Amino acid sequence: MKAGIIGLPSVGKTTIFNVLTHGKAAAGPAGGRKLEPNVGIVKVPDARLNFLSSKFNPEKTTYATVEFVDVQGLVRGKGQDLALAPVRTVDALVHVVRVFHDESVPHSEGTVDPERDKRNLDYELMLADIASIEKRMERLEKDLKKIKNVALEKELAYLQCAKEWLESEKPLREMEVSDEEKKLVKGFAFLSEKPMIYVENIGEDQLDRLRHPDAQALLRAGTEQTIICGKLEAEMAELPSEELKSFLSDYGLTESGAERLIRTTYRLLGLISFFTVGEEECRAWTIMRGTNAQQAAGVIHTDLADHFIRAEVCHNDDFVKYGTMQALKEKGLLRLEGKEYHVKDGDIITVRHSG
Incomplete structure (x- = not known):
């Protein structure tokens, strides 16, 4: 991040x-x-990872x-x-x-005026976005005079709407955008968005x-x-x-x-952390909330996603309470999850794979 x-x-x-x-x-x-x-x-400071490292005494702790x-x-x-x-x-x-x-x-x-300063700098970001939009619109209009292209026409229409939105002094992050429009302008990296x-x-x-x-x-x-x-x-x-x-x-x-x-x-x-643990390394991994187990495995290594079988999962809160993986297993709190399982903040995961 x-x-x-x-x-x-x-x-x-x-x-x-x-x-x-x-x-x-x-x-x-x-x-x-x-x-x-x-x-x-x-x-990223994480007391949960500190606790896990104190229990596993790994050679390496990675935040x-x-x-x-x-x-x-x-x-x-x-x-x-x-x-x-x-x-x-x-x-x-x-x-x-x-x-x-x-x-x-x-x-x-x-003078010191926080609300004024917020407005002023927000406006500077919007001005920068307007400049980027106008430059691209000029190029699109020239291209469309030479050849008809539906994709370029859609992009131009979106940019015109975005420009009008910005000129009303509203940042692009507040503008409703369809998935198709997001794809059209993915490479722009608008600041107010x-x-x-x-x-x-x-x-x-x-x-x-x-x-x-x-x-x-x-x-x-x-x-x-x-x-x-x-x-x-x-x-x-x-x-x-x-x-x-x-x-x-x-x-x-x-x-x-x-x-x-x-x-x-x-x-x-919308970021969360999950953990991998062991004698070699205890590590925190950052993912988007809603990431499934197979996608999370891919964050660790692409091969783990490609050869994913199951994820062995427990939660850090339960580990803190019971102290060992064996105790969690006996309590039924160490479980196997499929690739569509949505990883939760604080999950401890071991990926089973065929690679």
């Missing part, structure tokens, strides 16, 4: 990227010439990962900014919005928002929202795990902002 971190200048975007990746990336210039993005791979791409700050009025190019291939966008106040770091708009997570970056004097988030926040389709104190998270990132637990407890928190963001990303994209 890949997520792109975007935002206006001076919102703490790169600070949050460094917190997530335990990196030391420097913030780049905003709205300038093309700048290579910061890229980092983040292990699921998320790749984060941090691009330079986007300047309002530059919808076609080259900085947007690296996030066209991501699965979701993480929009860092400034809520903290700091006179030493001026806001690019002069991508799921969006708004991350409110608060100051240390605003920590009450972490303990009492606004339950009434109105979220549009295909979006989620979470809250992070980037400055506090940067301090936490330097702490050993035991000190971190105590630090979180002092603030009345049970998890870090980084963990909360990753969990929010999984929920928005």
Whole structure:
């Protein structure tokens, strides 16, 4: 899974990227010439995998990962900014919005106004999509003057509808699209079509928002929202795990902002994890909710899907309760499932195959 971190200048975007990746990336210039993005791979924290590893003592423990791409700050009025190019291939966008106040770091708009900033950057993404659509429509219109082609006519009709939708200042993620239309425009990677997570970056004097988030926040389709104190998270990132637990407890928190963001990303994209276990390796695998057992086997290795017979399945919650596979078998909780079984979040799976 890949997520792109975007935002206006001076919102703490790169600070949050460094917190997530335990990196030391420097913030780049905003709205300038093309700048290579910061890229980092983040292990997905998972207490379930930690427990399984403590029981099986494997040679290797492999966590699921998320790749984060941090691009330079986007300047309002530059919808076609080259900085947007690296996030066209991501699965979701993480929009860092400034809520903290700091006179030493001026806001690019002069004042701190999170709702305004959300609207402005959403609009920049829509402008970029309109530019892509207009360019493609121009090419299609030229081609259709030379030859009649039903597929191209359908694509042009869809793009015209999409353009009108965007011009009404609504992102493409809110537009109803048929399966046929999805196939027509699969290669466009529209920015306003991508799921969006708004991350409110608060100051240390605003920590009450972490303990009492606004339950009434109105979220549009295909979006989620979470809250992070980037400055506090940067301090936490330097702490050993035991000190971190105590630090979180002092603030009345049970998890870090980084963990909360990753969990929010999984929920928005409809992702779940299943596990494979053994003395050699305990591993978490990421799949879409609704994936069947044969498809999940293919995530491990294509040969397992091709030669799939059955999946031996139990759930992590049951393993925690009873402690061994033998105990689960005796309780009837270790079972065989066919290829159409829908894998559940937290399933422990062993694939039986003929390969």
